[in-house]
Amino acid sequence: MMRIRNSIPPHLPLFFFLLLHLFHPSQAQDQIQPNTTGYQCPANQTGSGYPCRTYAFYQASAPNFLDLASIGDLFSVSRPMIAQPSNISSPNSTLAPNQPLFVPLFCSCNFINSTFGAISYANLSYTIKKGDTFYQVSSFSYRNLTTYQSVEVVNPTLIPTNLTIGVSAVFPVFCKCPNTTQLRNGENILISYVVQPNDNVSSIATMFGSKPQSIIDANRKNFREFDTIFVPVSRLPVLTQLPVNTSAPPASSPAASVTSRDRTGTVRGLAIGLGIVGLLLILVLGLWVYREALFKDKLAVVVGDEEKHKQSFATGTKGSKEAEAKLMANVSDCLDKYRVFGYEELREATNGFDQRCLILGSVYKGTIDGEVYAIKKMKWNAYEELKILQKVNHGNLVKLEGFCIDDDEANCYLVYEYVENGSLYSWLHEDRTERLNWKMRLHVAIDVANGLQYIHEHTRPRVVHKDIKSSNILLDANMRAKIANFGLAKSGMNAITMHIVGTQGYIAPEYLADGVVSTKMDVFSFGVVLLELITGKEAIDDRGNPLWTTVVRAFELGSDQEKNKRLREWLDSSLLRETCSMESLRSVLNVALACLHKDPTKRPSMVDVVYALSKSEDSGFDTSDDTMDSPLVSAR
Ligand SMILES: *[C@@H]1O[C@H](CO)[C@@H](O)[C@H](O)[C@H]1NC(C)=O
Ligand SMILES: *[C@@H]1O[C@H](CO)[C@@H](O)[C@H](O)[C@H]1NC(C)=O
Numbered sequence: 001m002m003r004i005r006n007s008i009p010p011h012l013p014l015f016f017f018l019l020l021h022l023f024h025p026s027q028a029q030d031q032i033q034p035n036t037t038g039y040q041c042p043a044n045q046t047g048s049g050y051p052c053r054t055y056a057f058y059q060a061s062a063p064n065f066l067d068l069a070s071i072g073d074l075f076s077v078s079r080p081m082i083a084q085p086s087n088i089s090s091p092n093s094t095l096a097p098n099q100p101l102f103v104p105l106f107c108s109c110n111f112i113n114s115t116f117g118a119i120s121y122a123n124l125s126y127t128i129k130k131g132d133t134f135y136q137v138s139s140f141s142y143r144n145l146t147t148y149q150s151v152e153v154v155n156p157t158l159i160p161t162n163l164t165i166g167v168s169a170v171f172p173v174f175c176k177c178p179n180t181t182q183l184r185n186g187e188n189i190l191i192s193y194v195v196q197p198n199d200n201v202s203s204i205a206t207m208f209g210s211k212p213q214s215i216i217d218a219n220r221k222n223f224r225e226f227d228t229i230f231v232p233v234s235r236l237p238v239l240t241q242l243p244v245n246t247s248a249p250p251a252s253s254p255a256a257s258v259t260s261r262d263r264t265g266t267v268r269g270l271a272i273g274l275g276i277v278g279l280l281l282i283l284v285l286g287l288w289v290y291r292e293a294l295f296k297d298k299l300a301v302v303v304g305d306e307e308k309h310k311q312s313f314a315t316g317t318k319g320s321k322e323a324e325a326k327l328m329a330n331v332s333d334c335l336d337k338y339r340v341f342g343y344e345e346l347r348e349a350t351n352g353f354d355q356r357c358l359i360l361g362s363v364y365k366g367t368i369d370g371e372v373y374a375i376k377k378m379k380w381n382a383y384e385e386l387k388i389l390q391k392v393n394h395g396n397l398v399k400l401e402g403f404c405i406d407d408d409e410a411n412c413y414l415v416y417e418y419v420e421n422g423s424l425y426s427w428l429h430e431d432r433t434e435r436l437n438w439k440m441r442l443h444v445a446i447d448v449a450n451g452l453q454y455i456h457e458h459t460r461p462r463v464v465h466k467d468i469k470s471s472n473i474l475l476d477a478n479m480r481a482k483i484a485n486f487g488l489a490k491s492g493m494n495a496i497t498m499h500i501v502g503t504q505g506y507i508a509p510e511y512l513a514d515g516v517v518s519t520k521m522d523v524f525s526f527g528v529v530l531l532e533l534i535t536g537k538e539a540i541d542d543r544g545n546p547l548w549t550t551v552v553r554a555f556e557l558g559s560d561q562e563k564n565k566r567l568r569e570w571l572d573s574s575l576l577r578e579t580c581s582m583e584s585l586r587s588v589l590n591v592a593l594a595c596l597h598k599d600p601t602k603r604p605s606m607v608d609v610v611y612a613l614s615k616s617e618d619s620g621f622d623t624s625d626d627t628m629d630s631p632l633v634s635a636r
């Protein structure tokens with residue numbers, strides 16, 4: 001049975017009602033068991049619609065099927081016959097892994113015998129090669145568009161366990177032709193599609209521009225992943241193909257370079273920021289894949305080129321169903337995790353994207369059904385950020401609630417939880433009548449450390465945030481910290497190490513020098529945030545000197561006593577008015593200094609950091625210190 005997504009898109013309540021109805025246990029006995037040997041068709045072919053021309057959705061795959069010639073051979077069709085419906089201009093081009101294709105099939109209804117009746121398939125002849133098994137070829141070469149059981153049924157003379165190399169076998173690729181009812185409803189093609197692990201009926205419908213109910217009607221009710229299903233469409237959707245080996249960086253790329261001068265001036269404006277162009281740019285997940293072994297001992301960057309083959313969002317094709325279908329195809333694996341908002345819904349929520357709802361940059365505050373959200377408008381491909389965010393889920397990371405694709409304007413909107421109390425930056429460096437006390441600051445530090453520990457240790461592949469700084473740390477109503485600004489990874493980046501992103505004053509030296517990306521660069525930036533918490537100073541001063549260089553130098557030498565004295569000089573003046581323990585301050589400073597070690601391998605991991613900070617929290621407050629009824633101390 002398919003998974004039902006947890007957030008129901010507003011336009012589909014009827015569908016879900018029907019779906020629940022269909023899956024009601026009392027009807028379970030009515031369900032047909034999955035038939036692995038093939039799909040029945042009317043044996044009497046007169047007036048049945050058979051045979052017909054149809055299409056299979058097929059994705060190119062390494063190592064053997066990355067060009068149209070080999071895929072053409074597999075399906076007994078010529079290269080242009082695949083190139084044309086798949087919107088590929090050159091039949092000679094190489095394909096990217098998972099590049100989507102429509103492969104034409106000649107679908108017929110074939111009577112097998114009285115046990116199996118008549119089943120519909122495209123009769124494809126395949127020459128057995130060394131090492132082939134029916135299972136291997138159907139599951140991987142044909143990507144489950146047929147099953148080994150069915151191959152056995154249609155090849156009664158072949159012995160599956162003793163296949164002779166060079167012998168020809170029939171591989172029955174599953175297909176269906178529309179019957180008269182379906183044709184009357186304009187369902188002219190039934191695309192053969194293999195259900196993928198994260199699919200659900202509505203995501204499949206969106207992907208092909210079909211209707212969930214049509215899909216349900218045309219198929220067995222209880223299909224599962226890797227089953228072939230038939231998606232009724234009036235005509236073949238258009239696939240958007242990213243030109244291979246060409247990078248397509250989005251026009252409004254937020255790539256903040258090292259030299260961007262976004263420090264004080266613009267940063268000041270950041271109240272409740274999620275994404276602000278020029279400030280962010282973060283992790284490029286999938287571009288850095290760490291081999292476990294390499295990771296532990298030395299830093300290594302493995303640049304996956306998978307990303308450069310990623311499909312780009314289509315632009316410009318106004319209003320067409322196909323455009324939406326291909327946009328949605330890009331994010332289809334995110335559909336079941338997130339609420340899909342309607343464009344009108346977001347427009348209403350923000351008074352038509354009124355300037356007064358603008359939080360910062362392209363982030364709007366909006367209210368939908370009484371819930372407040374932060375809505376980030378993106379011109380570029382949001383697929384990367386979605387892909388990262390769907391992997392992460394942690395209380396100390398700003399949560400993505402949903403998204404919206406407006407194909408008229410080719411915009412994408414990411415909808416996040418709204419974090420009430422703005423950025424840590426604004427609490428530390430802007431004029432506020434209230435200041436965070438030490439206990440609060442320590443909590444913030446531990447929250448951020450927990451969030452980072454989560455992305456570093458509990459995601460596969462590991463996520464490196466790449467832009468940890470106080471303006472990317474948001475405080476909620478309970479003054480708990482959440483890390484914001486994930487994603488913005490770009491497709492089409494080849495020379496990743498040359499493309500330095502981040503914010504001056506926070507960037508780890510090895511990344512600046514060599515472009516080495518590792519979790520330890522987040523550890524470094526976190527060290528800078530700890531310094532901000534302790535000193536109340538900005539990460540970079542008015543003359544452009546990084547805070548960390550001066551602090552590290554100040555605490556390099558000297559006795560404990562001298563260091564304590566120096567710490568008092570560096571301390572945020574509002575903390576001086578408190579009765580927080582020197583021991584706690586010193587231990588947090590020591591954590592910061594360890595994080596700022598020039599040699600990334602000598603920096604602690606976030607696991608160590610969380611541990612050390614939690615200990616300084618335990619030691620930091622004697623119970624007599626109960627003056628902190630309010631978490632805030634007055635600044636004046
Ligand atoms: C085909 O289905 C099997 C499970 O039946 C699965 O393990 C395999 O990964 C699928 N093949 C592809 C290419 O998805
Ligand atoms: C396998 O097939 C070959 C040729 O068809 C035959 O000579 C051989 O005896 C068969 N082996 C087994 C174990 O059936």
Ligand SMILES: *[C@@H]1O[C@H](CO)[C@@H](O)[C@H](O)[C@H]1NC(C)=O
Binds near residue numbers: 179180181182218219
């Ligand atoms: C055509 O197929 C649909 C879906 O499988 C079915 O509901 C309908 O009854 C069929 N119509 C005819 C005329 O067989």
Ligand SMILES: *[C@@H]1O[C@H](CO)[C@@H](O)[C@H](O)[C@H]1NC(C)=O
Binds near residue numbers: 239240242243
């Ligand atoms: C075909 O793909 C290209 C990208 O390779 C895209 O720009 C174009 O819009 C697509 N064709 C149609 C008809 O959409």
